[in-house]
Amino acid sequence: MKLLQCPVNGIRPLSEFSYGGEFRTMPDPDSCTDQQWAAYVHYRSGAPGYKKEWWYHMPSGTWFIAERNTITDKVSRTYLFPKREVAV
Amino acid sequence: MPLRLLKYAISREHPAPRFFRDCVEPKKTYDVVIIGGGGHGLAAAYYLAKDYGITNVAVLEKGYIGGGNTGRNTTIIRSNYLTPEGVKFYDASVKIYEGLSEELDLNLFYSNRGHFTLAHTESAMRTMRWRAEVNKHVGVESYVVGPEEISKACPQLDISCSGQAPILGALYHAPGSVARHDGVAWGYARGADQLGVEIFQNTEVTRIDVKGGKVCGVQTNNGYISTNKVLSAVAGFTPRITQMVDLQTPIVIHPLQACVTEPMKPWLDTILVSGSLHVYVSQSSRGELVMGSSLDPYEMHSTRSSLDFVEGLTSHITDMFPFLSNVKVVRQWAGMADLTPDFAPIMGKTPIEGFYLDAGWGTWGFKATPISGKTMAETIAKDMAPDLIKSFRLSRFEDYELTGEKGAASVGH
Numbered sequence: 431m432k433l434l435q436c437p438v439n440g441i442r443p444l445s446e447f448s449y450g451g452e453f454r455t456m457p458d459p460d461s462c463t464d465q466q467w468a469a470y471v472h473y474r475s476g477a478p479g480y481k482k483e484w485w486y487h488m489p490s491g492t493w494f495i496a497e498r499n500t501i502t503d504k505v506s507r508t509y510l511f512p513k514r515e516v517a518v
Numbered sequence: 519m520p521l522r523l524l525k526y527a528i529s530r531e532h533p534a535p536r537f538f539r540d541c542v543e544p545k546k547t548y549d550v551v552i553i554g555g556g557g558h559g560l561a562a563a564y565y566l567a568k569d570y571g572i573t574n575v576a577v578l579e580k581g582y583i584g585g586g587n588t589g590r591n592t593t594i595i596r597s598n599y600l601t602p603e604g605v606k607f608y609d610a611s612v613k614i615y616e617g618l619s620e621e622l623d624l625n626l627f628y629s630n631r632g633h634f635t636l637a638h639t640e641s642a643m644r645t646m647r648w649r650a651e652v653n654k655h656v657g658v659e660s661y662v663v664g665p666e667e668i669s670k671a672c673p674q675l676d677i678s679c680s681g682q683a684p685i686l687g688a689l690y691h692a693p694g695s696v697a698r699h700d701g702v703a704w705g706y707a708r709g710a711d712q713l714g715v716e717i718f719q720n721t722e723v724t725r726i727d728v729k730g731g732k733v734c735g736v737q738t739n740n741g742y743i744s745t746n747k748v749l750s751a752v753a754g755f756t757p758r759i760t761q762m763v764d765l766q767t768p769i770v771i772h773p774l775q776a777c778v779t780e781p782m783k784p785w786l787d788t789i790l791v792s793g794s795l796h797v798y799v800s801q802s803s804r805g806e807l808v809m810g811s812s813l814d815p816y817e818m819h820s821t822r823s824s825l826d827f828v829e830g831l832t833s834h835i836t837d838m839f840p841f842l843s844n845v846k847v848v849r850q851w852a853g854m855a856d857l858t859p860d861f862a863p864i865m866g867k868t869p870i871e872g873f874y875l876d877a878g879w880g881t882w883g884f885k886a887t888p889i890s891g892k893t894m895a896e897t898i899a900k901d902m903a904p905d906l907i908k909s910f911r912l913s914r915f916e917d918y919e920l921t922g923e924k925g926a927a928s929v930g931h
Contacts, residue, residue, distance in 0.1 A: 445826075449816035465916060472859060472915040473766040476757030478819035500771075501819045 450484030538711035555579025556588040559751035560706035561891020570899035573714035580722035584703030590853035591884040592810040598691040600926035603909040611889035622705035633694020638683040638794040646689035659692040733872035754854025756877040777850035781805030795834040862921035865910040866903035
């Protein structure tokens with residue numbers, strides 16, 4: 431991978447991007463056990479395969495999601511994270 | 519080639535000496551199965567046989583021995599770490615290394631060079647002073663030196679680094695050494711083999727059977743083996759193995775690249791590391807400069823290497839040694855580094871009975887080969903981890919008792 435498709439700015443060189451790690455869902459800190467929370471803080475799914483990851487386009491300050499195969503380093507799709515509904 | 523030599527090459531009377539038996543088919547059952555025929559796995563097998571008399575051991579290697587990270591590192595051996603636990607552990611390793619050529623009856627080209635960790639900023643100097651004090655406290659010879667002493671040890675070094683990042687001082691570590699890395703794997707393989715351990719190359723583990731929380735066997739592409747004790751010593755392949763037994767770990771894989779230049783006459787007799795310039799360099803006994811840099815910036819399970827890496831590295835190395843601009847890089851490669859969040863390894867028992875883990879060796883595994891083999895052998899033989907590796911246990915993450923070693927990583931990762 432030398433180029434990456436930013437959902438806002440199109441195809442840009444990889445040097446403009448920063449890796450944000452795997453996309454993960456946070457357990458509810460009020461209801462989860464200490465063990466679940468420790469697992470969320472420290473443990474990672476390190477095995478290879480297709481992964482959903484956070485990437486950051488630095489010049490434009492855009493965070494987005496990329497789906498990437500961590501063996502072949504091929505990106506199948508990139509998209510902006512859908513806006514969450516905020517409870518008022 | 520002289521004819522006389524060629525005659526020996528094809529002679530049946532003088533076959534090439536083999537380091538270990540050519541084992542083809544594994545037995546049905548072993549006392550201990552070691553996954554991974556790198557330095558760590560082979561050392562564990564050797565010490566299981568030598569220290570504890572456990573010789574019914576199989577080492578399974580999916581490629582050839584020493585072909586993984588054992589043969590891909592930059593061969594530096596040192597113990598100038600940051601935590602007392604780390605310093606004690608790596609110091610024990612250096613002590614074994616010093617007598618290892620004799621013990622294994624194989625010249626490992628162990629060469630004591632002295633090791634300078636260069637500091638280009640005040641904050642780096644602060645870390646050097648911190649490491650020096652921890653090292654001295656544990657009895658390891660490390661101290662902070664100024665630019666004059668560095669110049670004296672290595673007059674070729676441009677102390678101003680082309681004016682980009684002037685060197686303010688360094689942490690000097692007297693025991694810093696290099697050794698021939700594949701020799702370490704071969705030496706341990708031969709030692710283990712002579713004591714009765716069986717080594718199987720081209721043998722990949724595809725499944726690990728766990729019943730009632732206990733290990734009972736492994737399926738390989740070379741038959742099924744039943745066993746109650748399995749050691750995983752597979753570095754960059756650890757997540758694939760832990761996935762087989764459904765064990766969670768913090769390990770993520772990033773490639774780590776290195777390269778060598780064409781050989782030169784000997785001129786660099788120390789080991790130099792610069793965290794700010796992301797470079798470590800030493801000269802091998804063959805005359806090549808062996809150079810490495812920081813980790814690739816994102817997760818990947820591959821050993822491909824990149825032009826970006828050589829460009830970045832050579833730009834920094836020519837800041838230190840401008841005259842190297844005419845010297846060619848002849849080889850580059852990558853290894854898969856298994857990283858932990860605190861830059862300390864994960865060693866010892868796991869929640870699965872009979873499944874032992876020797877992993878999380880990131881960018882610091884080669885120097886620990888002898889002591890990790892010795893302590894993992896003890897852990898397997900006694901089913902209890904020795905005190906020396908207690909702070910590297912897997913459960914430290916759930917206990918929030920991390921062993922913060924990042925400040926002692928060779929370059930800023």
